[in-house]
Amino acid sequence: MKKLILSAALIMGSLSTYAVTAPLQNPQNQSILVQERYVVVETVPDAVKAALETAHPGAILEKAYINEKKEYKLEITVGDQKATVYADAEGNWINK
Template sequence: MKKLILATVLSFVGFMATAQEAATDVQNEETIVVADVQDFEEISVSDLPEAVAAAVAKDYPTASIDKAYKNASNQFKLELSLTDGSSGTVYADAEGNWIEM
């Protein structure tokens, strides 16, 4: 008799779990700005907006900007070198916000 009651309770719990799972609607509204990598043209590092240069100085204090590129959407591709010898590429908009590529 105990097994029958336990089986009934477990069945009920299983049905409730699947019913609740189907009723749950999760919406993820995340905006990612994506730039077309092919459209960048090289510019002089001195032509970078002050906000972009300030963002590099703030977030990468040991980095130097080796090359800078700009696209038609006013987004910037920066090739950086760190004092420890490592290097990398970062992307930013004209306001100095980092963009994921």
């Protein structure tokens, strides 16, 4: 009977080594999302205004921002809906 209990304990002990969890990933190796900084501007280039009027006729430009890459963040109102759109200095739309 002692041999049966001892052999069961050995078997259970050997199976527990397979239940070890994988180590956590090193957080230094993970990529970090950097939030771009935008600064409020009073005016936007004519190309951006033209692109806005073409894409969203009747849109009202509420606020405009610019970042270091010369990309514009535009907060607009179309009718009763508000939206945020992004464009470069040439008036090309950017998907964010």
